[in-house]
Amino acid sequence: MPVLETTDLTIRFGGLTAVLDLNIYLEAGELVGLIGPNGAGKTTVFNMLTGVYKPSAGTINFCGETLCSAQHAMLPSLISMKGIARTFQNIRLFKELSVLDNVKIAFHQHVKYSLATSFFHTGRYAAEEKEIEKKAIELLQLFDLDNKQNEQAKNLPYGEQRRLEIARALATNPKLLLLDEPAASMNPQETQNLMELIRFIREKFDLTILLIEHDMSLVMGVCERIYVLDYGKVIAQGTPAEIRANPKVIEAYLGGENIA
Amino acid sequence: MKFRSLIKMGVVFAVGFVLHLLIKVGFINGYYDHILTKICMFIIAAVSLNLINGICGQFSIGHAGFMAVGAYTAAIFTKNPDLFIPAAIAGMPRFFIALAIGGSVAAFVGFLVGLPTLRLRGDYLAITTLGFGEIIRVLLLNWKFVGGASGYFGIKPYANFLSVYILAVITVVVLSNFIASSYGRACIAIREDEVAAETMGINTTKYKIIAFVLAAFFAGIAGGIYAHLMQAIMPRDFSFLVSIDILLMVVLGGLGSTSGSIVAAIFLTIVTESLRRFQSLRVIIYSLVLIFIMIFRPQGLLGNQEFSTPMLKEKIRLLFNRTKSGKGHTSTEGTE
Amino acid sequence: MTLGQQILQQLINGISLGSVYALIALGYTMVYGIIRLINFAHGEVFMIGAFVGYFIITLFKLPFILALIFAMIFCALLGIFMERLAYKPLRDAPRIAALMTAVGLSIFFQNLMVYLKWIGASPKAFPRVIEITRFEVIENVYLTSDKILTLGVALVLMLALQYVVHKTKMGKAMRAVSQDKDAAQLMGINVDSTISFTFALGSALAAAGGILYAVSYGKIIYNMGTMPGLKAFVSAVLGGIGSIPGAVAGGMLLGITENAVSAAGMSMLRDAVAFAILILILLIKPTGIFGKNTREKV
Numbered sequence: 012m013p014v015l016e017t018t019d020l021t022i023r024f025g026g027l028t029a030v031l032d033l034n035i036y037l038e039a040g041e042l043v044g045l046i047g048p049n050g051a052g053k054t055t056v057f058n059m060l061t062g063v064y065k066p067s068a069g070t071i072n073f074c075g076e077t078l079c080s081a082q083h084a085m086l087p088s089l090i091s092m093k094g095i096a097r098t099f100q101n102i103r104l105f106k107e108l109s110v111l112d113n114v115k116i117a118f119h120q121h122v123k124y125s126l127a128t129s130f131f132h133t134g135r136y137a138a139e140e141k142e143i144e145k146k147a148i149e150l151l152q153l154f155d156l157d158n159k160q161n162e163q164a165k166n167l168p169y170g171e172q173r174r175l176e177i178a179r180a181l182a183t184n185p186k187l188l189l190l191d192e193p194a195a196s197m198n199p200q201e202t203q204n205l206m207e208l209i210r211f212i213r214e215k216f217d218l219t220i221l222l223i224e225h226d227m228s229l230v231m232g233v234c235e236r237i238y239v240l241d242y243g244k245v246i247a248q249g250t251p252a253e254i255r256a257n258p259k260v261i262e263a264y265l266g267g268e269n270i271a
Numbered sequence: 272m273k274f275r276s277l278i279k280m281g282v283v284f285a286v287g288f289v290l291h292l293l294i295k296v297g298f299i300n301g302y303y304d305h306i307l308t309k310i311c312m313f314i315i316a317a318v319s320l321n322l323i324n325g326i327c328g329q330f331s332i333g334h335a336g337f338m339a340v341g342a343y344t345a346a347i348f349t350k351n352p353d354l355f356i357p358a359a360i361a362g363m364p365r366f367f368i369a370l371a372i373g374g375s376v377a378a379f380v381g382f383l384v385g386l387p388t389l390r391l392r393g394d395y396l397a398i399t400t401l402g403f404g405e406i407i408r409v410l411l412l413n414w415k416f417v418g419g420a421s422g423y424f425g426i427k428p429y430a431n432f433l434s435v436y437i438l439a440v441i442t443v444v445v446l447s448n449f450i451a452s453s454y455g456r457a458c459i460a461i462r463e464d465e466v467a468a469e470t471m472g473i474n475t476t477k478y479k480i481i482a483f484v485l486a487a488f489f490a491g492i493a494g495g496i497y498a499h500l501m502q503a504i505m506p507r508d509f510s511f512l513v514s515i516d517i518l519l520m521v522v523l524g525g526l527g528s529t530s531g532s533i534v535a536a537i538f539l540t541i542v543t544e545s546l547r548r549f550q551s552l553r554v555i556i557y558s559l560v561l562i563f564i565m566i567f568r569p570q571g572l573l574g575n576q577e578f579s580t581p582m583l584k585e586k587i588r589l590l591f592n593r594t595k596s597g598k599g600h601t602s603t604e605g606t607e
Numbered sequence: 608m609t610l611g612q613q614i615l616q617q618l619i620n621g622i623s624l625g626s627v628y629a630l631i632a633l634g635y636t637m638v639y640g641i642i643r644l645i646n647f648a649h650g651e652v653f654m655i656g657a658f659v660g661y662f663i664i665t666l667f668k669l670p671f672i673l674a675l676i677f678a679m680i681f682c683a684l685l686g687i688f689m690e691r692l693a694y695k696p697l698r699d700a701p702r703i704a705a706l707m708t709a710v711g712l713s714i715f716f717q718n719l720m721v722y723l724k725w726i727g728a729s730p731k732a733f734p735r736v737i738e739i740t741r742f743e744v745i746e747n748v749y750l751t752s753d754k755i756l757t758l759g760v761a762l763v764l765m766l767a768l769q770y771v772v773h774k775t776k777m778g779k780a781m782r783a784v785s786q787d788k789d790a791a792q793l794m795g796i797n798v799d800s801t802i803s804f805t806f807a808l809g810s811a812l813a814a815a816g817g818i819l820y821a822v823s824y825g826k827i828i829y830n831m832g833t834m835p836g837l838k839a840f841v842s843a844v845l846g847g848i849g850s851i852p853g854a855v856a857g858g859m860l861l862g863i864t865e866n867a868v869s870a871a872g873m874s875m876l877r878d879a880v881a882f883a884i885l886i887l888i889l890l891i892k893p894t895g896i897f898g899k900n901t902r903e904k905v
Contacts, residue, residue: 025277091472105463129452551721558715
């Protein structure tokens with residue numbers, strides 16, 4: 012059974028159909044790319060998968076559970092608890108807060124001490140807070156950010172902000188990770204490192220990953236399967252080699268970016 | 272760390288005890304006793320409003336409405352010996368129970384006001400709380416049982432300095448603990464970025480309501496104290512202007528800074544008392560101060576961070592550097 | 608008097624009151640539409656409009672229509688002044704900062720009135736500008752001259768607004784800026800002056816509302832703007848904030864409801880009704896009757 016499966020997922024904004032009849036699936040442990048020209052509706056797909064937008068029609072199934080259908084839609088917070096985490100195209104860190112706090116916040120859904128405990132700091136409070144801090148620092152270490160844990164997130168360089176966003180997403184302990192243009196405005200060396208990092212976290216955290224990316228070297232380099240979206244519709248899917256050879260894809264991108 | 276907070280607590284209790292003694296021996300006269308008690312009450316009000324406006328990033332301007340609910344509820348229970356609480360419980364214990372009931376009723380009302388409003392993004396909370404404050408006033412004006420416009424009299428003066436001081440300390444400790452906890456971090460995340468918070472698994476509506484209800488609870492307590500300090504309350508004691516006074520304390524102290532709220536509450540209560548004879552001029556000045564702070568220093572006059580020894584040391588160091596090098600660069604503040 | 612006649616009479620009264628709410632609500636909704644700010648000081652503009660009208664009529668002995676025009680011009684300038692001085696510096700600041708400034712302005716204007724010796728805290732009788740005569744529309748249903756005046760002026764102003772927004776270049780700029788400030792700027796629209804113009808328009812309408820309100824109620828006081836301002840905001844939300852026809856419809860609906868509640872003998876609760884409506888609309892359809900579902904871009 013696939014980890015994630017969408018059936019005829021559609022969303023309309025007024026008269027504009029941003030995504031039409033999207034049918035995609037991800038098997039456990041897969042690393043799949045979602046590519047397409049600007050405005051193809053890629054981020055809109057992420058917004059539907061995470062509950063930020065409510066689809067107009069269609070269903071999303073995740074690990075045997077229906078996240079949304081015509082009858083109901085789960086809140087983004089609940090979807091996060093079910094195990095989908097994401098990063099944002101335009102980086103949405105908690106800018107004024109420290110790097111460490113950014114990650115600690117994402118641990119919130121796993122906190123076991125009660126609200127009443129938080130008033131008096133009794134019982135499990137101290138032990139659990141210590142545990143959260145320890146885990147957060149461990150995560151930051153993986154992303155080479157532990158030496159900057161007390162800096163304000165907004166003061167980090169761009170590449171580190173992207174990494175921090177991934178670290179924050181992992182703190183929610185997801186099964187499925189959605190990465191929205193993780194390599195945007197990175198130099199080739201940074202992109203190379205990011206590629207390794209993505210492979211590494213997939214192994215370490217036992218993740219399924221769906222990523223949106225414009226950098227074809229990254230997409231072709233790490234993804235096992237690719238969906239190509241154009242004008243809200245899947246126009247092609249397959250392995251990187253198949254996609255590279257697909258005339259439809261070349262047409263969609265013609266005059267745009269260089270494939271491979 | 273533990274040791275430091277023990278010392279802090281020790282200092283806090285010593286200050287309270289010394290002030291209490293000075294009042295008892297008559298070194299601090301009745302008038303100043305009254306003002307000190309009022310300061311403690313406003314600390315409770317300001318610190319609780321800071322939770323919703325400063326920590327959670329929502330905008331409530333009806334704090335006086337919740338104080339009114341707490342004040343009238345608590346007063347009804349201390350004035351009517353047979354009501355709900357057995358008459359055998361009298362004096363101070365009855366006062367504390369009445370306060371708890373007043374706070375709880377205010378919290379419940381806060382829940383009712385917050386539920387429809389807080390699930391929406393945007394500025395609806397501001398207008399709803401403003402409307403709520405006005406409605407409470409109108410309802411109280413028309414409620415004969417509590418005296419309507421002429422006021423509710425003969426409330427016993429249970430709110431003495433020591434008891435209110437202890438309540439203020441409890442409030443500050445409880446709310447600071449909450450803010451420092453994971454629940455508090457969730458509220459701060461909502462302030463910083465609601466969408467990101469939501470996708471991190473934080474049910475934003477739930478935490479906004481928690482913060483709002485908590486704030487309403489402590490506002491109710493502050494109101495109950497007010498009733499038993501003034502011994503007479505009337506609807507106009509809880510007008511919109513009182514909400515603005517408390518709002519100014521939060522803003523002046525720096526949105527989100529509990530210690531800032533405390534300092535500003537002390538400062539503004541004293542200023543308000545000394546300008547009592549110039550009511551409209553005072554309000555004009557306050558409103559201008561509010562506007563100027565927002566335009567020129569939105570992080571608050573005192574900055575938005577907590578007071579702590581390292582922070583004070585840093586400020587002093589910066590001040591020293593500034594006078595030496597001639598150019599003032601402050602790296603710890605300036606969060607425009 | 609039959610029930611049908613009673614209902615009709617209350618409908619007339621409600622529409623008359625509602626048209627005043629609508630005039631204020633238009634300012635709220637336009638300003639919100641263009642800079643996403645609840646201008647809390649809008650109710651105070653309404654109050655100041657009434658006071659300006661009062662002084663023009665009593666001191667300069669000018670006719671009502673000139674008082675109306677002068678008050679509208681005065682408040683339009685006040686609106687521009689307010690926007691430039693207090694809101695413009697905060698356009699990119701967190702929303703809470705602009706909101707607090709708006710609240711500060713509201714308090715400031717009210718207490719300035721109290722502080723000024725020649726205004727003070729006590730109410731003033733608004734001069735009678737029109738002989739109150741009653742016309743029997745149908746049997747037992749009356750229309751008074753002040754209601755005709757209110758309805759007439761409100762209608763003319765609303766039509767004028769409709770013309771400005773839909774037929775003039777400035778109106779087109781307003782609609783463009785409310786859609787997308789940055790894109791409008793790139794199209795060569797002067798965003799600053801468009802926003803100022805919106806404030807001027809909204810404030811002028813509020814001033815007219817203030818004078819009409821004063822004519823109906825016969826007295827003015829420094830805090831007269833609070834309740835009508837609050838209710839006008841509820842009207843704007845009811846109709847769908849940001850929508851001009853919505854503000855008019857919301858105002859009428861609220862005016863009628865309020866009158867119905869009073870007529871049913873619960874006049875004590877008439878102020879609470881607006882609040883109840885606000886809560887209900889936020890629960891059921893927060894976008895209001897005419898509101899569009901806008902989503903935050905993520």
